[in-house]
Amino acid sequence: xxxxxxxxxxxxxxxxxxxxxxxxxxxxxxxxxxxxxxxxxxxxxxxxxxxxxxxxxxxxxxxxxxxxxxxxxxxxxxxxxxxxxxxxxxxxxxxxxxxxxxxxxxxxxxxxxxxxxxxxxxxxxxxxxxxxxxxxxxxxxxxxxxxxxxxxxxxxxxxxxxxxxxxxxxxxxxxxxxxxxxxxxxxxxxxxxxxxxxxxxxxxxxxxxxxxxxxxxxxxxxxxxxxxxxxxxxxxxxxxxxxxxxxxxxxxxxxxxxxxxxxxxxxxxxxxxxxxxxxxxxxxxxxxxxxxxxxxxxxxxxxxxxxxxxxxxxxxxxxxxxxxxxxxxxxxxxxxxxxxxxxxxxxx
Numbered sequence: 001x002x003x004x005x006x007x008x009x010x011x012x013x014x015x016x017x018x019x020x021x022x023x024x025x026x027x028x029x030x031x032x033x034x035x036x037x038x039x040x041x042x043x044x045x046x047x048x049x050x051x052x053x054x055x056x057x058x059x060x061x062x063x064x065x066x067x068x069x070x071x072x073x074x075x076x077x078x079x080x081x082x083x084x085x086x087x088x089x090x091x092x093x094x095x096x097x098x099x100x101x102x103x104x105x106x107x108x109x110x111x112x113x114x115x116x117x118x119x120x121x122x123x124x125x126x127x128x129x130x131x132x133x134x135x136x137x138x139x140x141x142x143x144x145x146x147x148x149x150x151x152x153x154x155x156x157x158x159x160x161x162x163x164x165x166x167x168x169x170x171x172x173x174x175x176x177x178x179x180x181x182x183x184x185x186x187x188x189x190x191x192x193x194x195x196x197x198x199x200x201x202x203x204x205x206x207x208x209x210x211x212x213x214x215x216x217x218x219x220x221x222x223x224x225x226x227x228x229x230x231x232x233x234x235x236x237x238x239x240x241x242x243x244x245x246x247x248x249x250x251x252x253x254x255x256x257x258x259x260x261x262x263x264x265x266x267x268x269x270x271x272x273x274x275x276x277x278x279x280x281x282x283x284x285x286x287x288x289x290x291x292x293x294x295x296x297x298x299x300x301x302x303x304x305x306x307x308x309x310x311x312x313x314x315x316x317x318x319x320x321x322x323x324x325x326x327x328x329x330x331x332x333x334x335x336x337x338x339x340x341x342x343x344x345x346x347x348x
Contacts, residue, residue: 008046008098015102016044016066022107027116038123038156039073042066044086046098060097061089066105068112070119072156074149075137079122082115124158131163132273132334135170139273139301142174150174165289166275169298228325228342235337239266240304242331242338245311249347251321256345258314260331260338264304267336274333275299276314282325291317294331302333321347 008016020042047063064086070079088101127134134153141150151174157167234242245259258276275294279287293315294300304310314331329340 008044009095012098012102015099016105019102019105019107023109023112024116026107027113039071041069041071043069058093059089059091060093060095062094062097062101063087064101068115070122074153077126079126080115080119082111082118084111124160127157127163128161131161135163135166135299136273136301138170147174166299169289173298230343231341233339240264240336244340244343247343247345249319249321249323249345251347254318256316256319256323258343260312260314261309262302262304262312263309264306266306267304269304269334271301271303272333273299274302274312274331276329277332278328278330279316279326280328281319281323282327283323284327287316287319293317
């Protein structure tokens, strides 16, 4: 956060910079380093200095405007700006007046608290509105060999916006340390035990009466319960279509792979940022987000040319072969979502 101004001496700029750091530190807004894309840029515009000569000493008076601008230093987005008037006067001329102006800055002034509060509101609004674009930008930075800038973009996503969890998981993936993922337990080899099932045997017993006893009418078998049908609900069926091609369980790998197919009907985008967001199994258990992936990643960019079917593979990891179906799954991308109900699993 160095002060930007060519009109003041270096020592005055250093003094003002120190005052601003104190002010921001009081609001817990000060963060050194490059782990965050958010920054405050102070700019000082110095007005005309007035010097008056008295009988014995020269008195200097100066006016200036200090502008604080909250920005994203990665992509240059400006969130909020505030201008604060400054004045200073002192015996000794213009330079002394500038020193007095710097000394007169009060870190406890409510104007700095208001600036930070308003900036935070604007930042949250920006990230809430542009989540998908920001995550896409971070992914592009990572893929183009700029992991530090990608981490800064992801690390700046506020906790109160919807894409915070996605950003956190991508940041963990970028650093190679999965977030909140305990070490996987080492499972013993799967052993299948065949149970002996008693089979009833009917042995006819002769009846000591000359007249044969009529056999009782066979009891009809109970009707099988109707099989639940898989249902897919689309948030915007006029904009896109989606269907499930297969849902296969791999018992040797504790995985279930779901192959879906999407067709862009009218979405005005060349690609979308898609993720398998939720999955509930037939036992009523919710699968942890760390176990859900889209094309092998927590979330992936999917090219969606219009009117072209695009296959997308989703994976649920660390699952038990006892799971017979998913009662509910949700896939999200941009402002759209797909809800899937009663999806059976075919185990190999």
